[in-house]
Every structure is written in C-alpha cells, then in structure tokens.
Amino acid sequence: MYAEDYTPFELMAVAGARELKDGEIVAVGIGLPVVASFLAKRTHAPRLTILFELGVVDPEPIHTGVGLADPRVWYRATVMSSFVDMLGMVLHRGLVDVGFLGGLETDAYGNLNTTLLGDPWGQFTHFVGSGGANDIASSAKRTVIIIRHEARKLKEAVSFITSPGYLRGGDTREAAGLRGGPVRVITDKAIFGFDPQTRWMRLESIHPHTTLEDVLANMSFHPLVPDHLPVTEPPTVEQVRLIREEIDPERLYAG
C-alpha cells in the first residue's frame, strides 16, 4: 500500500533503498544514504552489508548521529576496524557493490564536486573535500548520486571534479582506469540514469506531483528525455513508518 503522506526526503530515501539488492555490500556516508541503506536492510535486503569508511560494519544505531564521527552511528557494529580495512580491503579490493555519493554539484556525466566553488586556480570557496567519496567513485561497482534538484547543483560543468563520474563521457572513464561509475541520480524531483554510449544523464522517472517542465527548468544542462516517462514509484506506508518511527525518529537526517 503506497503512502499518501510523505516528504521529498522520504521519497528519495525509498528510491535509494530500491537501488540495493539483498546480499550486496554498500559504502555509505551519513544522512540520506544511511536512511536508504537501513531501510533496505529492514525490508527487502536483510543480508545487505553496510560499511562506514572509518571502519564500521553493520551497526544498529538506536540514536541518530551528527556524522560518521558520532559514536551513536557505530552502535552494535559487527566490525570496528580501519580505513585500510574498509576502503582498502573491501572497496579497493573490488567488493563494494554500491556507493552512495552526494555533493555540491554534479554535471551531466555524473562528475561530482565536494571540494570548492569558483576557480581552483583563482578565487574560490573551499568546502569539505573528498573523504572517502573519491575512493568510492573510483572503485565501487556502481554509484548512486543523491543531490537536491537545483540549477546551481545540476551544472553544465562543475568547478572541480572531486569524485569522477564518466569524466568527459564515452569511454573516458574506462580509459582513466576506473571501475564502475554512476548508475543513478536521485533528486527531489526526478530519477536519472546515464545513456550507455554517451554517458549523458537521462531522465528515468519524475516524482509524483512534479512536471517535466519543473524538472528541466531547475537544471543547468538538458538531460536526455525518453518518449515514455514514468512516474517514480512512491514510498509504501510501511517504508514511511520505518523511516519516521525507527530509522530517523529525531528527523535529524531528514533535515
């Protein structure tokens, strides 16, 4: 039974959860990806393995944390180890199926920027940088980008490629010696994939109560638009309940 009452955040979390298959290994940061992963694990993917880059596997938090550095999100983990173990012996080893990535801005090839806005060799504002994002973008079998749907975030060109998507399209990513690549971009208005040849972003569905015009008007580049454009599957009542009552009761991630 689909929910009537849900927020854009909840829809995005559910869409993220649907990208995860049972038995897979997912590398996540904090926020929406955590909600998506925990949701998947409590529903269709009980054997999902969830990794935090700093050395945490499959925690079962009962309080919401402010970030990866918050011991709240490490609670009841099955493994507590290290970057070398998680990002080296799992990710770089080639075992991570899915990585979730967010950022300041992305371009039509899924290149992500979390480092700076402006001119890298001149005036710029510096933000967070990579953390494990570049590593995940380079070595995960596939990545899912989650980003707010705004023209300043869906850009023709990003100021700085922190985490490579398909670089300049075509086979430029493979030529750089990288694995995988982004398969999905989830925003609060739509879901995108990538054209298998050109690697240009392609609309896959638009969310309920949104129009194609609204989607396109809030992007700085023009995505491929298929003839038949489905509406994104909404969250179920149970999914919304799990998010609100069990996974993010304090609405800290939803913020």
Add this chain to the structure above:
Amino acid sequence: MYAEDYTPFELMAVAGARELKDGEIVAVGIGLPVVASFLAKRTHAPRLTILFELGVVDPEPIHTGVGLADPRVWYRATVMSSFVDMLGMVLHRGLVDVGFLGGLETDAYGNLNTTLLGDPWGQFTHFVGSGGANDIASSAKRTVIIIRHEARKLKEAVSFITSPGYLRGGDTREAAGLRGGPVRVITDKAIFGFDPQTRWMRLESIHPHTTLEDVLANMSFHPLVPDHLPVTEPPTVEQVRLIREEIDPERLYAG
C-alpha cells in the same frame, strides 16, 4: 664473577646476549636466540624489545616451548598481531636492530642455507626453508649467526643461499639492494666477524679450552686470523644461573 662450570650452549647464549644493546629491537626464532635475548633483557638490556615473526612482542614465558607455534612462548606478550605487523611494519620498515639466524650451513661471506643440501636442480634433501629468516637477513640492521662448529656447516660454498650474507663479498650485498648484513658468527668453538672490505669471515676470539688448530680443523674454509687472538669472555655465574633456573629450566633449548 665468571663461572667455572658452563656448557658450550651456555657460552654461546651469553655471547649472543652480549651482542644486544639496551633499547634495541631484536627479531628471534626459537632456541638459543630466545635464551640469548631473554638473558640480555634480564641483565644489561631491560628495555630490549623481543619480536617473534608470527606476531608476538615481549612475552614472559614460564614454560619452555617447542617452537614459535607453541603458545607457551607467547605467554604474557604485550602485543599479539601478525606477520605483516612484525616482518612488515617493524622489520621491512627498518626498525629491527638485530636478527639472530641459524642454519644448515654458512659460507665465509655469511650466506646461510636452511633450505636444501645437494644440487638444487638435481638430487637434494629438502629441509625447513626460510620462514622469516630471509626477511630478517635482508632488512635487519645487523644479524648474528649462531651455528655449530663443524666442517660440514662452515662451508666454502653453500648448496643454496636462503638468507643472504655478503653474497660474493665486497659490495655485492649493497649492490643487491640489501640492508645491514651479518656482523658476528657465534659457534661452539669461536666467535667471528667479517673483514670490512672483503667481507670474508675473520676470527675474533676463541672459546676457553679451545685451540686455534681445533677451530681451523673443523671448518671447510680458512677465515682471516688476526695476530692477536683473544679468548672469548666466559659466562658469569649469574648468567649461568639465569639460564639454568629461569630461562631454560627444562633444558629444552640447550638440547
């Protein structure tokens, strides 16, 4: 006060202990090197750090073990880790000051064989192989060889170089990209060093109750012999007591 009553084994262990300075890190196998190291730590080198390759630091055994694989020799360790930690992050990292090595045979350049006797490409008898010995011989700052004084063990050429000494002498070891090298050879009849130029083995002292003739008659090559040849310093009463009563009370290593 020097002991009157001591065995060749005890003299060798004491000579080994004298090679160790306080504050150094020593990589040891089982047997005489363990006795030498524990003896040094209980006498002049209380801050010696003792490593076993499989991942054991500074144990305080109260029972004698049959080898590194015996949990008796791990008792009360301060660290229990791994090969990568010991042989990688300490030895290969360049932090091991002294490694003790033994073997089936050595040549005048201190090349050691623990692998096989005979023709490596034809008929041979296979023994133990390297373990961590080759690694120690390659990366320790200096090594000390402990070997029985027999013509079949002190050879003109070894069947197989498991653990490199000075290879073919001169600067051939440095040319191979190796660190350190053997500084001392301790047998049950004498102590040797190496000529700083040619790297050929050189007598440094002969043990009490031994003659130069006896030393030379039981070697297959002729070492350099200095004009003035001192007698090896005998064990003290306290050193012998420590070995017999505390370090090797079951005489398992002495055997």
Add this chain to the structure above:
Amino acid sequence: MGKLATLAEAVESIPPGAHVALSGFAITRCNMAFAREVIRQGLRGLTISQCVGGMDADLLVGAGVVKRMIYGGGSLDRFGRLNNVNRGIESGTLIAEEYSSLSVAFRYLAGALGLPFIPIRSLRGSDILTRLQQMAPENVGVVQDPFTGEQWLALRPLVPDVAVVQVQVADEEGNAWIYGPRWDNEEQVKASQRVIVITEQLVPTEIIRRDPERTVIPGFKVSHVVHLPFSAHPTSVYRVYDYDAEHIREYAAATRTTEGFQTYLEKYVFSVQDHWEYLELIGGMKHLASLMADPILGY
C-alpha cells in the same frame, strides 16, 4: 628516564617545522588539549597530516601553527566546516595537499611497511590529482605494473616525524589500546618515526598483557606517554565521553570570522595556563560529568 610526561614536556619535544600526524577524525578523538598546548607554546611551521581533517587541525591552522596540511578532506560533521582550514586554503596562507581518505591511508601504509611507493586506483581522472601534480608533484608518480603493463598512479610513503594519538588506554611504556573504529591511527603510528600517546586512562602493563590482541600502538614506537583525562574535549572519546555539542556549536559559530576565532582562542587557549584550568573554565567536573559515556552505548 621513563616515558611518562606532562603535556607541556611532550609538546616541547616537537621542533618547529616538524611533521605531526594527528589521530582525530572530524569531532572524535581529536588532539584538542595537545593543540591548545602547542598554540600556547608558540610552535610554528608544522606540517600536519590525517586522513580526515578534524577539529584539532582546524584549531592549529587557525592559530597560525601550520604551514602545510596533508589530508583527505574534513569537517565538523553536522556542526559545520573546517572554517579555519578553508580560510587558509582560500587565502593561500595554508599549503593544503588534499587527497582522498584512502590515498592518505595508503601513504601512511606504505610508510609503515617500508615500501618505496604504493599503487592506487583512486584520484585518477579527478581534479584532486591535477591539483596535486601541480602543488606536490614529488608525491605522485606513475608506475608500470610489471605483470600486465598497465600504468598505475603511485603515491610516495608518508613518514611523519611524530604521531600524536589520543587513546583510551595505555601503560607507562606506551603500549596502547584504541576502542571503536581506528580509522588511520594504526598506519599513522607505524609510519611515524616516533609516537606521543595521550591517554584517558593509565594502566599497569599487567593489564595490557591480559589482552595483547588489542595493542594497536606498541611501546617501542612511543617516546612520551601523557596521562590526561578529557584531553579530547570538546570532541568525543568512544566509551569514555561524548562530544560537547554546545561547545562545538560555539566553535563553529566563532570560526565563521577571523575575529570570532581570535576571541575563541583568547578565551579557551590563552586565558588558561594548562589543561586543568581549561577544564575548570568549561564548567569543571559538573559539566564533564554530563558528558560521561554510558558503559553500554559507548557515548
């Protein structure tokens, strides 16, 4: 003779210009008391490194202690960004060698193992690499896989002069345990020339010998052991105390401007003589008691 030292003594052992690896991650196990003492002693020209930059790094950078920072990005988690670090990068007063988490971890790992270099898949195709090739070309190279002929990016080992590590448990020799995830700390320690251990709890070596599988820092690497409770405040130490959200919020707000940060520095660093006065200033035992970790939850 012994390694037990005051925080001041440990800091005095670090020469100007040294490369110091820091154990913090964002807002947990950061070397905060250490950073405050470094600032009070007026140390200058440091290179600092850590996989993910934290509050200790931001404090040091803001106070002008740091010349170069080698890191893989960082923040104060939800509390905000590393405003001092960012301002330093934007204005050019801080040389930032910016990587990803794994590439810094691999550089430490190579240092720890005595490898001449380490190949990595990360950074390729990114502007992180473009920037490094211009700012630190001596640390990134190309190597050919002898087995497949493929070209790989190679990183130079990182060998800090000293790692300063905030731990839960240590003995007088510096044998130390870390509870919780260890992020880059083990490789940092083993790459570094020597280690300063700052511990919440000092235990007899007897305790270490009862559970030696836990020993992440071996005593033989350690030059100084500083026993200093609450030394990571306002960041958290798993199983010992929680982060001080109120204080970190105050810090994040203060660091929005240079002036705001100067006021913070004056109040929390320069107006006190040492760590004990700092603990009184922030509310003493009454306040600290409110941060103590629940023994089951660990926070």
Add this chain to the structure above:
Amino acid sequence: MGKLATLAEAVESIPPGAHVALSGFAITRCNMAFAREVIRQGLRGLTISQCVGGMDADLLVGAGVVKRMIYGGGSLDRFGRLNNVNRGIESGTLIAEEYSSLSVAFRYLAGALGLPFIPIRSLRGSDILTRLQQMAPENVGVVQDPFTGEQWLALRPLVPDVAVVQVQVADEEGNAWIYGPRWDNEEQVKASQRVIVITEQLVPTEIIRRDPERTVIPGFKVSHVVHLPFSAHPTSVYRVYDYDAEHIREYAAATRTTEGFQTYLEKYVFSVQDHWEYLELIGGMKHLASLMADPILGY
C-alpha cells in the same frame, strides 16, 4: 539458506584444482579435521598456500591432494620436518613455490588491498629468488621506483579461491575472532574470494557486537561456518586446547617413510567416517580433557 554447514558440506563446496589458503602455522590452528575430510572425499589437484607450512599442509601433500604449494618454509617445530612436503619436493611430485614468510604475507596483502603488485626488499640476492624466477616467473617481476629510480623486486598478488580458517569464536554469519597472534590469517582471508570458517565455539551475533574490535573475519566474506570442536587436533588452538605431543610425535615418526605415512592415513583418516569417530579413536573425551587449555595460560 544459512551459512551453517557440516564439514562435509563445506569441503564439497571446493572444486578440484582450487587454490585453498590454510590458516595453520607449524603445529597450531592447523585445519586438521578439514584436511582429513578433504582426503576422505578424494579431492585432487589443489593449490595450497600459507606463510609457514604446517601439519595440515603436510597431511594433504602426503595424501596426494596437492599439486602446488605456495609457502615460505615450514616444519613441525621441534617435532620434526614436513616429511611429506619435503619428499614431494625432492621427488618432483609436488610443485613447491617457496618464498619467505614476509613475501607470502605481502602477496596476500596485495591481494587483500587490490594492489596490482607489491614491492619488497626480501628475496634479493638469494637462491629462493633464482628458483622462483625459473619455477614461477609469472609471480616475480621488477619495478622501478618512480620517486628514486631504484629497481625493486615486485610480487604478484595472491588471491586464493577460498581461505579455510580455524578460529576460536564465530557467529552464524561467519563474523569471527582469533585469539593469540594471527600470523597471515587476516590478509589471507581478505585476499581470498571467499572463506570457510571452522570454529571451536559458535556464539550469537550479539556477542560479536559487544567487542567488534576483535572481528578479524567479517561475515560478508564467509560462505560456510562449520562448528566443530577439536577440529585442529593434534595441533593447538590458543586458549582452547594444547597440541597433542604424543600424537604429533607418532605422526613425525610415521612420515619418515611413505609406508609409515600410509599406515597413519589408514588408521586416522580412512578408518573413520567423520570427525566424531576420529575423536573417539584418539581417546575420546577422556583424552581430550587432558589437552584442554588453562584459562590463564592459554595452553
């Protein structure tokens, strides 16, 4: 559905010719029950690897199960040599890729980290290297340090099809703890495509979550969990039981000749249906009780 399996099922999952990494070291934590079951099932053509060869390897080689052995030397400690392995090497029936401990450990480490190769100082100038260059040239190469121009020996990563690891504690998902030194086990596990865990004790995941810093084997690598007490007999399992000196002496004596070994095989492997019959044969609980470890000493 679940991973809990009998020893027979776990062994059946291994195809002929597979590369199996073994967790033993000389005479401790060797996969003895596993080796006996492999022999009974008639598996053939295996490649086996471990840093230091142990009794499990010797048993498998003697029974003709092994085609190639990748190891760094080995023995039964003071009890004797690996007679079957040595005989196999001398007669040419066993292809032995012989290294040093660290070079095998580095090959596993490179496999675990997904490195294309790993540089090493060991082996240079030795006949170990000369022999490898002739017998396994595909696994040793030369690489140039991009920073100094120096030539380094490079080793190819080792990626076993399956690691079989004898542990003290595991849960049903395969999350496992190893007490005592871990020698090559962590790198072996993380290099391998999958892992079979053979555990002395099976615990609820709840217990694993109470001390996750100890988890050396993460469940997601594990395909089978076999709960089988005394599965390393006659070798030791730290904190659980001591080695059976009498039995190892009998083995060392028996393996001096091919005939002697065949008699041993008949008696201890083929004459019993499974591990439980084996335990009865060697003296049952009365004998095993005499081997149980002291909780303080660990042996």
